Amino acid sequence: MSPPRPGEKLPSIPLGTFDAAAIARYAQASGDVNPVHLDAAAARAIGLSDQIAHGMLVMGRLSRLALEWRAGAVLEAFECRFTRPVPAGSTLSGEGRVAKVDGGRVILRLLARDDAGAIAVMGEATLRLPG
Amino acid sequence: MPPTFPIRFFFHPAIRAALAAFLPADGSLPIHIGQRFRYHRPIVVGETLTCNVSTMPADQTRPFALIRLDVSDGTGAAVCQAESEIVIAQPGFSWDRPR
Numbered sequence: 208m209s210p211p212r213p214g215e216k217l218p219s220i221p222l223g224t225f226d227a228a229a230i231a232r233y234a235q236a237s238g239d240v241n242p243v244h245l246d247a248a249a250a251r252a253i254g255l256s257d258q259i260a261h262g263m264l265v266m267g268r269l270s271r272l273a274l275e276w277r278a279g280a281v282l283e284a285f286e287c288r289f290t291r292p293v294p295a296g297s298t299l300s301g302e303g304r305v306a307k308v309d310g311g312r313v314i315l316r317l318l319a320r321d322d323a324g325a326i327a328v329m330g331e332a333t334l335r336l337p338g
Numbered sequence: 339m340p341p342t343f344p345i346r347f348f349f350h351p352a353i354r355a356a357l358a359a360f361l362p363a364d365g366s367l368p369i370h371i372g373q374r375f376r377y378h379r380p381i382v383v384g385e386t387l388t389c390n391v392s393t394m395p396a397d398q399t400r401p402f403a404l405i406r407l408d409v410s411d412g413t414g415a416a417v418c419q420a421e422s423e424i425v426i427a428q429p430g431f432s433w434d435r436p437r
Contacts, residue, residue: 236346238346243367254429254430285375
């Protein structure tokens with residue numbers, strides 16, 4: 208496999224649909240039962256259009272981009288900003304590129320976009336490459 | 339374990355109790371707007387870990403609260419850090435508000 212270079216694009220991946228059932232399963236698994244994720248009326252009461260997916264659910268699915276990019280790479284840091292709500296029923300895709308290569312470390316910039324192309328999550332992953 | 343697994347620790351009853359001050363009982367809801375993890379090593383299934391929680395409430399210079407977990411193992415060695423950015427949303431909340 209060729210060495211990574213800044214600007215290199217990662218293969219885009221589907222992140223799937225964040226429907227109410229998936230959100231409910233994640234709430235149970237994570238312990239995050241905030242009504243904003245589970246109760247459409249509660250979400251609307253604060254001005255959202257509907258119940259929303261957990262940012263951590265999106266972040267978890269987006270992490271696959273970094274984890275599956277290079278075999279043997281070790282994830283040293285991972286951060287995301289949740290830039291817009293992901294209402295129940297949204298379908299997202301993930302994309303990324305190499306932002307920086309510094310010796311054996313690589314910084315990836317990651318994005319999750321909705322069907323309209325709007326950015327829902329902006330992320331950065333720091334990987335240490337094997338060898 | 340998955341890299342986002344440490345978020346599970348935020349919902350341990352003892353940590354939830356420590357965070358109660360961030361959750362005013364007036365109908366407002368916490369909204370997670372950012373998350374950072376730093377990993378020193380992977381978390382292994384079956385091990386026992388300790389979390390130290392620290393908080394910084396929102397103020398005039400930073401319109402969101404920060405909650406940080408420092409996770410260590412039985413030897414005291416650091417395993418990971420997790421830092422969450424939280425805003426408290428009240429009726430009329432706008433996600434697009436500058437922050």
